[in-house]
Amino acid sequence: MSDASRRARLGWAFYDWANSAFATTVVxxxxxxxxxxxxxxDYPAETSTLQLGLGSALASLVVLFAAPLGGAIADRRHRKKAGLFWxxxxxxxxxxxxxxxxxxHWLLAMLLFVVASIGFFMAMVFYDSLIVDVAAPAEYDRVSALGYGLGYLGGGLLLALNVAMTLAPDFFGLDGRADAIRWSFLSVAVWWAVFSIPLFVSVREPSPQQAPAARDALREGLRDLAGTAREILGQREIWLFLLAYWLYIDGVHTIIRMAVDFGLSLGFGQESLIVALLLVQFIGFPAAVAFGWLASFWETKKAIYLGLAIYAGITAWGYFLTSVWQFYVMAGAIGLVQGGVQSLSRSYFARLIPEGKAGEYFGIYNMMGKFAAVIGPVLVGVTAALSGSSRLSIVSIVVLFAIGGFLLTRVDARQAPGTGQTEQG
Structure with a gap:
């Protein structure tokens, strides 16, 4: 491997280190x-909850439609890196x-949050699709896992610093907790900008002899997107994987979103929840990298199965939690598998897709990710309402891991139009 190739892979992976600060400190x-x-x-708690929910939903809705189209246009113009930059x-x-x-000024704050969230999720479309330009198919697992691992470490380090700022603002020369949080938002912006530089400097995206104009690319992108949707429906391995991914990643996202609420319902304090979040981040770094190496000498799908099985065990064990230390153990176990399942799903999908269509296919992949955490929260809420037990409600998520994992067993990468022949089944 040349030095330029190493720099490109490390630069690509460091973007995860950069943007994960937004996911941890801000979101x-x-x-x-x-x-x-x-x-x-100045508003009742119910009103502010509604405002927050509507803002988050608006960002998700925009990304839902923009992600596949943005990926298709980037493929047409061979400008994935430029799209990522903007x-x-x-x-x-x-x-x-x-x-x-x-x-x-809640409306301005919400507007900025929505814009930042749209940028964050759209960036993932271009970033994910660039993996095919920095690594060979046989290296997708390790490179993808390195990205997720660095993301957990980078996001966790800045979050730890930001938490320290809020706990001891005087030590940092700040005027109280509110001032510390405001500076935390600014630190995320600086962190994100600075650590994105290695990708833009080191990653080289192949350029065509002649790229279409923006208007032509938009028109052709819309046409290609419709064609891609038809292609996917005609490619059993790809649509079956996307369906499996949608179900099991829904379970992953539901645990991420509901863990704090679950901890609060058991009477654990906010400090305990912050400690648990930091545990997930710092354990997630070596664990995600380890999953990448595991997949390199084991089958990628088997490594994903292992992660899903541990997830199912974690959620089932949640029924019996009674103390904070057990909640910490649960957080640690989540950290062991969360990045592995996410990173290997990305690398496995990269093997399935046709050459030259990474942008639009990853646009649809990320669209499925935005659809995730739809069934899970409803399942948890309905189970809690019918049973009257928050413990039983968290166990209901096992269904998503079980069905998603089963559907994944029916996917054979060797039958896909991409480079799946490098992966056994």
């Missing part, structure tokens, strides 16, 4: 709480803008 950490207590503090710049600017939003 999972401070924005929801700060929105309620600072920007929308949506990253948009997201970084919007995240930085949160620093200057004053108390009570």
């Amino acid at each position: 999972a950490g401070f924005f929801p709480v700060f929105f309620k207590t600072f920007w929308s503090a 949506v990253t710049a948009l997201a970084v600017a919007a995240t930085a803008g949160l620093f200057w939003v004053g108390r009570g």
Whole structure:
């Protein structure tokens, strides 16, 4: 492997280190709480919850339709890296803008959050699809896992620093907790911008002799997207994998979203939940990398099965949780498999897709990811309402892992139009 190839792979993987700070500090950490207590503090809790929910739904809806189209256009113009640059710049600017939003200005805060979220998720379309330009098919697993591993480590490190800022603002020369959170948003923007540079410097995207104009690319992208949808329906291995992925990743996302609520329902304090979140991040780093190496001498699908089996065991064990230390063990177990399942799903899908269509296919892949966490929360809520038990409701997620895992057993990468011949079954 040449030095340029190594730099390209490491530069690509470092984008996960860069953008994961948004997912941890902003999305999972401070924005929801700060929105309620600072920007929308003049409204009842129910109203601020509605505002937050509508904003998140709007971002998801935009990405739902824009992701496949953006990927198709990028494929047409061979400009995946350029697309990544512009949506990253948009997201970084919007995240930085949160620093200057004053108390009570909930609409501006929500607008910036929606824009940043759209940029974050659209960036994943271009970023994921670039894996085919930085690694050979036999190396997808390890390179993808390295990205997820660095993402857990980078996101966890900045989150730990931001938590320390809120716990001891005087030590950092800040005027209280609110000031610390505002600076945390700015730190995410700087972190994201700085650590994205290695990708833009080191990754080389092949350029065609002549790329279509933007308007032609849009028209052709729309046509290609419709054709891709028809292609997928005619390619059993791809649509079956996407269906399996949608179900089991719904379970993964549901646990991510419902874990805090589950911990609160058991009476655990906010400090305990922060510790659990940090455990997931720091255990997730070596675990995701280890899953990549596991897949390199084992079958990728078998490694995914292992992750899903552990997930099913974690959710079943959730019924018996009674103490904080057990919640920490649960968080640690999630950290062991969360990045592995996500990274190997990405690399396995990369093997299935036809050459030259990574952008549009990964656009649909990410669209399925946005559809995720739809069935799971409903399943949890309905089970809780019917049974009156939050413990039983969390166990219901096992169904998603079981059905998704079963459907994955029916996928044979060797029958797909991509490079699946490098992977056994």
